[in-house]
Amino acid sequence: MKNTEFVAVQFNDYEPGDFYDELFVAKGQPRPEAIPLINRINSLSAEEVQRRQQAAQIAMFKMGVTFNVYNDGQGTERIFPFDIIPRIVSAEEWEFIERGLKQRIYALNQFIGDIYGDQKILRDGIIPTELIYSATGFLKPCIGLKPPGGIWCHITGTDLVRDRDGQWYVLEDNLRCPSGVSYVLENRRVMKSTFPLVFNTMKIQPVEDYPSHLLETLLNLAPPYLSDPTVVVLTPGIYNSAYFEHSFLAQQMGVELVEGRDLVVQDGYLQMRTTKGLQRVDVIYRRIDDDFIDPLVFRSDSMLGVPGLMDVYCSGRVAIANALGTGVADDKVIYAYVPQMIRYYLDEDPILSNVPTYLCWEPDQQSHVLANLDKLVVKAANESGGYGMLVGPHATQEQRDEFARRVQSAPRNYIAQPTLCLSRVPTLVDDHFEGCHVDLRPYILYGKEIYVNPGGLTRVALRRGSLVVNSSQGGGSKDTWVVCKSDQ
Amino acid sequence: MLSRVADSIYWLNRYVERAENVARFVDVNLNLLLDSPSGVSQQWEPIVLTTGDLPLFQERYGEFTAENVIRFLTFDGDYPNSILSCLRSARENARSVREIISSEMWQHVNSFYLMVTEAAQSKTPQDLSSVLKFYEEVKMASHLFAGVMNATMTHNEGWHFGQIGRLMERADKTARILDVKYFILLPSVNYVGSTLDELQWMALLKSASAYEMYRKRGQHRISPHSVAEFLILDQEFPRSIRFCIMQAERSLHQITGTPVGAWQTSVERAMGRLRTDLDYLTIDDIIDTGLHEFLENLQSRMNDVGDKMFETFFALQAVS
Numbered sequence: 001m002k003n004t005e006f007v008a009v010q011f012n013d014y015e016p017g018d019f020y021d022e023l024f025v026a027k028g029q030p031r032p033e034a035i036p037l038i039n040r041i042n043s044l045s046a047e048e049v050q051r052r053q054q055a056a057q058i059a060m061f062k063m064g065v066t067f068n069v070y071n072d073g074q075g076t077e078r079i080f081p082f083d084i085i086p087r088i089v090s091a092e093e094w095e096f097i098e099r100g101l102k103q104r105i106y107a108l109n110q111f112i113g114d115i116y117g118d119q120k121i122l123r124d125g126i127i128p129t130e131l132i133y134s135a136t137g138f139l140k141p142c143i144g145l146k147p148p149g150g151i152w153c154h155i156t157g158t159d160l161v162r163d164r165d166g167q168w169y170v171l172e173d174n175l176r177c178p179s180g181v182s183y184v185l186e187n188r189r190v191m192k193s194t195f196p197l198v199f200n201t202m203k204i205q206p207v208e209d210y211p212s213h214l215l216e217t218l219l220n221l222a223p224p225y226l227s228d229p230t231v232v233v234l235t236p237g238i239y240n241s242a243y244f245e246h247s248f249l250a251q252q253m254g255v256e257l258v259e260g261r262d263l264v265v266q267d268g269y270l271q272m273r274t275t276k277g278l279q280r281v282d283v284i285y286r287r288i289d290d291d292f293i294d295p296l297v298f299r300s301d302s303m304l305g306v307p308g309l310m311d312v313y314c315s316g317r318v319a320i321a322n323a324l325g326t327g328v329a330d331d332k333v334i335y336a337y338v339p340q341m342i343r344y345y346l347d348e349d350p351i352l353s354n355v356p357t358y359l360c361w362e363p364d365q366q367s368h369v370l371a372n373l374d375k376l377v378v379k380a381a382n383e384s385g386g387y388g389m390l391v392g393p394h395a396t397q398e399q400r401d402e403f404a405r406r407v408q409s410a411p412r413n414y415i416a417q418p419t420l421c422l423s424r425v426p427t428l429v430d431d432h433f434e435g436c437h438v439d440l441r442p443y444i445l446y447g448k449e450i451y452v453n454p455g456g457l458t459r460v461a462l463r464r465g466s467l468v469v470n471s472s473q474g475g476g477s478k479d480t481w482v483v484c485k486s487d488q
Numbered sequence: 489m490l491s492r493v494a495d496s497i498y499w500l501n502r503y504v505e506r507a508e509n510v511a512r513f514v515d516v517n518l519n520l521l522l523d524s525p526s527g528v529s530q531q532w533e534p535i536v537l538t539t540g541d542l543p544l545f546q547e548r549y550g551e552f553t554a555e556n557v558i559r560f561l562t563f564d565g566d567y568p569n570s571i572l573s574c575l576r577s578a579r580e581n582a583r584s585v586r587e588i589i590s591s592e593m594w595q596h597v598n599s600f601y602l603m604v605t606e607a608a609q610s611k612t613p614q615d616l617s618s619v620l621k622f623y624e625e626v627k628m629a630s631h632l633f634a635g636v637m638n639a640t641m642t643h644n645e646g647w648h649f650g651q652i653g654r655l656m657e658r659a660d661k662t663a664r665i666l667d668v669k670y671f672i673l674l675p676s677v678n679y680v681g682s683t684l685d686e687l688q689w690m691a692l693l694k695s696a697s698a699y700e701m702y703r704k705r706g707q708h709r710i711s712p713h714s715v716a717e718f719l720i721l722d723q724e725f726p727r728s729i730r731f732c733i734m735q736a737e738r739s740l741h742q743i744t745g746t747p748v749g750a751w752q753t754s755v756e757r758a759m760g761r762l763r764t765d766l767d768y769l770t771i772d773d774i775i776d777t778g779l780h781e782f783l784e785n786l787q788s789r790m791n792d793v794g795d796k797m798f799e800t801f802f803a804l805q806a807v808s
Contacts (some may be wrong), residue, residue, distance in 0.1 A: 062595055063595060238583050247585075257588075
């Protein structure tokens with residue numbers, strides 16, 4: 001019997017199934033904004049579609065668009081699988097997302113400034129103080145810190161997902177060092193040569209000015225009296241999983257890419273070692289975690305950071321993006337309070353919803369979680385990248401028992417959420433299209449004002465039926481097309 | 489420019505040039521052997537001897553067969569100067585400075601590397617014709633790299649560091665290629681000046697891509713004396729040792745800003761002395777010293793320049 005989920009390379013037989021499909025309303029009925037693309041692909045032969053898919057992959061490989069996999073004997077680099085069928089977002093929908101993200105980032109920034117400052121939100125009892133102090137991302141040395149312009153989270157990559165009914169939810173905020181934006185730019189470059197005709201007929205909002213916005217965001221942090229401030233990107237080095245992106249962004253902005261060993265604190269300033277002697281650094285876009293930034297203050301075994309950097313930072317003689325300490329809001333327990341933050345700081349209702357979240361440290365919610373482990377997703381509060389989680393419906397009884405024990409022994413460290421049924425986009429699997437689950441990570445920059453790059457990284461779960469989109473766990477990516485308003 | 493970055497561009501170029509020259513080494517030897525009369529035993533020891541890595545070879549392979557030597561110099565991932573290892577190192581260096589070099593350079597090094605790793609998996613040293621073709625591809629890919637770098641990267645400080653790396657490596661390897669002939673034994677002393685001898689000198693010129701240019705510059709006849717003169721002292725041929733040192737010195741002074749003929753750093757001094765020596769040497773002086781002895785001394789002086797490059801530019805320490 002032919003499985004109805006398997007279809008020819010053309011879209012005529014594509015079955016969206018009982019999911020929210022980003023390109024189809026129903027079988028044979030593309031969404032209005034997707035029609036030009038669907039028509040174009042239907043006009044190509046099956047071989048031609050596959051040839052373009054292969055050409056796109058080869059282009060990525062030749063450019064060395066790779067990520068590194070830890071603990072993998074097969075050399076360290078792998079290409080991030082790329083699928084040529086894009087996700088398409090309508091202008092109206094994007095407008096909504098953009099407003100929602102701006103509101104959220106604004107509130108989160110207020111929150112971070114507040115808890116390292118006056119702590120009003122704690123004193124007013126909106127968030128229990130012990131939750132903040134027990135968050136691993138909360139850094140006591142940052143209390144009293146005043147970053148330039150009061151901006152803490154300059155670069156954010158918020159993870160959004162859509163449930164079966166099409167509603168958007170914020171899954172994670174990623175306020176530390178979100179990665180992936182280089183794939184957005186490279187995917188777009190490859191897509192332009194894959195479907196040039198479609199690009200001509202559809203008006204797709206450009207993403208290519210991200211590096212310029214990023215540079216402006218960083219320059220905005222330098223003291224105004226410097227006419228030509230030195231900006232650098234700080235990377236852990238070529239073995240880091242996101243090294244490609246670090247060097248790509250430095251190249252696109254035309255700034256130096258430095259490692260910890262290139263930097264030294266001297267005369268109260270941060271300096272880099274050059275062929276002509278030491279040169280002062282004014283702004284760091286750091287892609288290393290808080291813990292590693294200064295072995296004198298944080299992890300003493302860190303080889304990646306610069307001894308004495310924290311001193312220079314606290315005295316305001318170097319700016320760091322993102323500011324240290326932003327990780328506190330990445331704690332999944334703190335995440336649950338973002339709607340309250342928006343109401344507290346902005347006196348507005350949240351535009352984008354949180355995924356309903358059960359906090360295991362509250363006894364009532366914990367017993368609900370334990371009674372429903374087969375329906376819920378349980379996550380460790382301080383993990384990311386798809387690690388340390390239990391997907392209840394797909395887990396064995398043993399795994400669930402194990403997580404029940406973990407939750408009971410450290411309730412503060414666990415939250416639970418209902419299993420969302422992520423939306424899908426048709427994806428080329430072998431010789432046919434299949435619906436694969438996706439999420440969306442737009443990139444937001446907070447400089448003089450808040451800028452949301454139109455699009456973002458659509459990550460796709462390539463293992464059949466899988467809901468896990470992380471690159472470390474068999475995920476791939478797609479280009480994201482935000483269509484311009486018809487009058488633009 | 490960051491010291492680490494300058495160091496990486498320098499080594500990126502050295503490794504690409506080294507890979508090219510290893511291909512030239514093996515190529516010259518294969519050609520010499522093909523011209524040898526039958527019955528003369530194959531000589532693979534000399535070529536390993538000129539690399540300076542003879543003990544390592546003996547430890548790992550033992551016997552000097554064509555197959556062993558080709559595998560060692562070409563595809564041995566554990567031998568740091570094999571073509572495969574050179575490309576791996578070149579690519580690692582390129583990867584660590586890919587935001588500084590042009591995208592075209594990076595793309596080219598990356599596909600060069602992929603080409604070599606693919607060959608390492610698919611080619612066997614027994615299949616001589618496919619191995620010879622592979623060496624041609626390696627040489628061409630290296631030329632392409634130099635051309636891409638020349639045409640797409642700003643000729644700034646970083647570019648000059650790259651030039652120095654490439655030229656110093658080339659000078660060293662031209663010296664070693666010339667030395668191969670010293671070690672290759674003729675069947676007997678009667679063969680000196682014979683057709684076989686001449687054929688060997690021609691093969692040597694060809695492996696340095698120097699044969700046609702040698703013929704063109706007026707001195708048409710092949711004699712050991714003038715071949716050595718051409719490869720060591722010619723001012724215009726881009727693989728001659730003197731040419732390489734002159735150009736490397738020029739790049740060095742572009743970096744420091746000191747006029748040629750003056751010096752502020754130890755590397756300028758060492759390079760300048762080497763260049764002036766070559767300016768005023770004649771081939772007769774060299775033959776009097778002994779060609780092999782001269783080349784050995786030259787190599788150690790070039791190594792010294794390399795060490796001083798490192799001390800001057802790459803090993804900057806903070807004052808504490």
